[in-house]
Amino acid sequence: MAIIGVGHLGEAVLIGLLESGMPPAQIWATAQPAERAAILADAYGIEVGTDNAGAVSEADVVLIATRPGAVERVLDEIAPALEPDAVVVSLAAGVPLAKLAARLPEGTIAVRAMTNVAARAREAATALTAPEGTDLTEIEDLFDRVGVTVTVEESLMDLVTAVGGSGPAFLLYLADAMTSAAVDGGMDRAAARVMVEQTLLGACLHLQSSDEPPAELLDQVTTPGGPTAAALDVLNDAAVGDAVRRAVAAAARRGRGLAR
Numbered sequence: 001m002a003i004i005g006v007g008h009l010g011e012a013v014l015i016g017l018l019e020s021g022m023p024p025a026q027i028w029a030t031a032q033p034a035e036r037a038a039i040l041a042d043a044y045g046i047e048v049g050t051d052n053a054g055a056v057s058e059a060d061v062v063l064i065a066t067r068p069g070a071v072e073r074v075l076d077e078i079a080p081a082l083e084p085d086a087v088v089v090s091l092a093a094g095v096p097l098a099k100l101a102a103r104l105p106e107g108t109i110a111v112r113a114m115t116n117v118a119a120r121a122r123e124a125a126t127a128l129t130a131p132e133g134t135d136l137t138e139i140e141d142l143f144d145r146v147g148v149t150v151t152v153e154e155s156l157m158d159l160v161t162a163v164g165g166s167g168p169a170f171l172l173y174l175a176d177a178m179t180s181a182a183v184d185g186g187m188d189r190a191a192a193r194v195m196v197e198q199t200l201l202g203a204c205l206h207l208q209s210s211d212e213p214p215a216e217l218l219d220q221v222t223t224p225g226g227p228t229a230a231a232l233d234v235l236n237d238a239a240v241g242d243a244v245r246r247a248v249a250a251a252a253r254r255g256r257g258l259a260r
């Protein structure tokens, strides 16, 4: 396979794939500038260069991991070099299937995948979308290596980008604020980090292990008149739930805007 444009997300996916046991010799990648390509090649023992067309020439699956604005230029570069049955998967926010297909040879399958940085820990949430009737088994198997994969209608991709692609940012924002509060209160920064990351991880695993809705589980942590109730009073007064809903909507709107 080929990964074109290994930046933050591309590197997370690359690490996840290697950790899943994919042989390094199976992955050809590109990055810019050449110095970064050399660093990646050295770090991961894979072929990394700057020649996008060269990298895809023997690939069954091509992941495009550049920023949205560079995707069409990259497709123009690689189109003549693609294998006839290659599948091209764009990881970019906001670039519609129609725009991908317009730059690809007739018959080449274009797929959109919205994944997230947790691919690095093989815990990504990935949503795939492709033209109706596309057999996505191979691409699902690929993303299952780095987490959990679902398939959605393309009309949901901007929302999925907000909830899943940007989603880790919401929790990292919370992690940053909780760590600062702990440090400001006198905790050692390293200890605060361990407490916060284990608490967030534990809460997510707790949620995953239960069938109850998050609001119900929240209730179970909140003893009437206790410390959690005091914290929730502050969060509710600041309308944090509403702010999160507006944040998701803003991210989805921005994703739609990228398509133009």
Ligand SMILES: NC(=O)C1=CN([C@@H]2O[C@H](COP(=O)(O)OP(=O)(O)OC[C@H]3O[C@@H](n4cnc5c(N)ncnc54)[C@H](O)[C@@H]3O)[C@@H](O)[C@H]2O)C=CC1
Pocket: 004, 005, 006, 007, 008, 009, 010, 030, 031, 032, 033, 052, 065, 066, 067, 068, 070, 073, 074, 091, 092, 093, 114, 115, 116, 117, 165, 166
């Ligand atoms: N960062 C994230 O958590 C997520 C990012 N995405 C999507 O992933 C894509 C990449 O995002 P990031 O990794 O954050 O950006 P980034 O800027 O870290 O990575 C993009 C990489 O592409 C390289 N590049 C640019 N033009 C190139 C070209 N013509 N040929 C080869 N390489 C080229 C750049 O040097 C850079 O390293 C975006 O389209 C974004 O919408 C999606 C979900 C999550």
Ligand SMILES: O=C(O)[C@@H]1CCC=N1
Pocket: 093, 161, 165, 166
């Ligand atoms: O914010 C961004 O542009 C990308 C897409 C989703 C997460 N990061």
